Amino acid sequence: MSTITAGTPADSVRQTQMRPVNSSASRQQALIQPLIDQVFSADREYRHFGKVLTSDGLHNFIFAAEDETHEPVAAFRSLRWGGQFIYVSTHKARVKRALEAFVASGGFIIEQSPTYYRKPLRFLPWLGRRVHYFIARKVQLILPGEFTDRFTYNVELARHEKPEDEAYVVCKRVPSFESVVARLRNKWPDAAQDVIEKRAKKFTDKIFPTFLTREAAILMILQEHLPSRYAGRVPRIISLEKDIRGFVTTLRMNWLRNGGRPLSQLEFALQAADLLRAVHDAAGVIHLDLRLDNMVITEQGVGFVDFGSAVRVGEDLSSNPLLGTLFDELMRTSHIQKMLFHMTQSGQVTSQHLCTKHGKVDKAIDVFYLSLQFNTPHGNPDLAGLIDYDQTGEMAKMIHELSSTVLRPDNPTDTAHKSAKDILRSLELIEEKMRPQKVKALGK
Numbered sequence: 001m002s003t004i005t006a007g008t009p010a011d012s013v014r015q016t017q018m019r020p021v022n023s024s025a026s027r028q029q030a031l032i033q034p035l036i037d038q039v040f041s042a043d044r045e046y047r048h049f050g051k052v053l054t055s056d057g058l059h060n061f062i063f064a065a066e067d068e069t070h071e072p073v074a075a076f077r078s079l080r081w082g083g084q085f086i087y088v089s090t091h092k093a094r095v096k097r098a099l100e101a102f103v104a105s106g107g108f109i110i111e112q113s114p115t116y117y118r119k120p121l122r123f124l125p126w127l128g129r130r131v132h133y134f135i136a137r138k139v140q141l142i143l144p145g146e147f148t149d150r151f152t153y154n155v156e157l158a159r160h161e162k163p164e165d166e167a168y169v170v171c172k173r174v175p176s177f178e179s180v181v182a183r184l185r186n187k188w189p190d191a192a193q194d195v196i197e198k199r200a201k202k203f204t205d206k207i208f209p210t211f212l213t214r215e216a217a218i219l220m221i222l223q224e225h226l227p228s229r230y231a232g233r234v235p236r237i238i239s240l241e242k243d244i245r246g247f248v249t250t251l252r253m254n255w256l257r258n259g260g261r262p263l264s265q266l267e268f269a270l271q272a273a274d275l276l277r278a279v280h281d282a283a284g285v286i287h288l289d290l291r292l293d294n295m296v297i298t299e300q301g302v303g304f305v306d307f308g309s310a311v312r313v314g315e316d317l318s319s320n321p322l323l324g325t326l327f328d329e330l331m332r333t334s335h336i337q338k339m340l341f342h343m344t345q346s347g348q349v350t351s352q353h354l355c356t357k358h359g360k361v362d363k364a365i366d367v368f369y370l371s372l373q374f375n376t377p378h379g380n381p382d383l384a385g386l387i388d389y390d391q392t393g394e395m396a397k398m399i400h401e402l403s404s405t406v407l408r409p410d411n412p413t414d415t416a417h418k419s420a421k422d423i424l425r426s427l428e429l430i431e432e433k434m435r436p437q438k439v440k441a442l443g444k
Helices: 009-016 023-038 044-049 072-078 092-105 177-187 193-225 265-282 321-333 335-346 363-373 394-407 420-443
Strands: 059-065 079-089 108-119 129-138 154-159 168-173 237-242 248-254 295-298 301-304
Touching: 023 059, 023 079, 023 108, 023 129, 044 059, 059 072, 072 079, 072 092, 072 108, 072 129, 079 092, 092 108, 092 129, 177 193, 193 237, 193 248, 193 321, 265 301, 265 363, 265 394, 265 420, 321 335, 335 363, 363 394, 363 420, 394 420
Parallel strands: 059 079
Antiparallel strands: 079 129, 108 129, 154 168, 168 248, 237 248, 295 301
16 A cells, blocks of 8 residues: 655655555556546645654555555554545456445445546547546544444544535444444453343443533533634534433534644643643533543644543532432543552652542543643654654653652642643743743754
8 A cells, every 4th residue: 555645746756656666566656646646636635634744554545556455454444534545446347346345344435436537648648548446534433343442432424414614524423222232242241141231221321322412511611611712622513413302312523633733742732731721711611531532633723522521610410310420430430530549559649639639520630631641742643743752852851840740749738730720831931941942943
């Protein structure tokens, strides 16, 4: 497969020429390059997201020609979410067979049905040979039939009902009873079938609809109360569907796609802390799941997604028995709460402001985890190509010192970093210290 990450035809040629040069590769490139010139060079998505750097084999565009690998599973594992796979061949039947395999895989949507372009002849371009191709887009987060603890809802990209607004939206659905049974059976293979089915019914009838309904309400709060300059950095509701009880069963949101301007580690930290300050103080929302997986870098800047576990500041969860029970369990079992517990037990966290919040719904949980994310910004492969991070550099050292101060202040009972606003202020001081070095570097 030929991974194309540049945005112009000339750059694309240079990129693909990095492969070992042989006659087969030359023939394949001879089919791919005219397609780029004729179709993709004018495509806004290709010109913008084709420039995004990649990491860990993740790409926004993958081209394959003739005998190059074009199996759906291999393509799926090499593409970013929303990325496109393009197969090119002079044989129409090959393209048709490849298309059928991608449709059967279930992880893709066909962006362009089989069509063709004419490979121009030097003197008679209108008589050029037909070259056939199709385009598939990765719309699922995991392949159908696979299981992961990371995603609980059915989340996929879907075409927008009004494509003139946005081509694709994120569609989050309550999973079917059958899919939850399969997931639980995979996790507990020895459990009795009636136990599995009883638990699956509770998930699909109560738990998932409750949390999805809450997420929709939280997003509405964010859109109403976040200052306008932050509104584009959290999901916006496009549409939703409810069941007869009034629970949300399907939530469609705009797609906050990774692919914004690459940031320095300090810019990433500043923007994330500033957004968290606005979410906490202006919108009155606590995220509770600020993993790197739930952060994006878009054209608007650093954004947060997946507010499924979020709560309102000061919300009395105990007033609803179901919510109280669910959040009590969540505070015991969530990855972030477990990490906070282990770090307090090992002495890695001594701040009493953080230690006393273990197991609780509190803004301090967001502050704790955000301060950790600054130090490992490449922990999410989708962000690695978008954050300039030098572990041994002065910037990384200063940010690490700040994180250590948040977690282990000199006086554990009197920390200067209790809020996102406090962390933002310290990051701004680092920025001031770094500015003379930046000016000096530019002068050279």
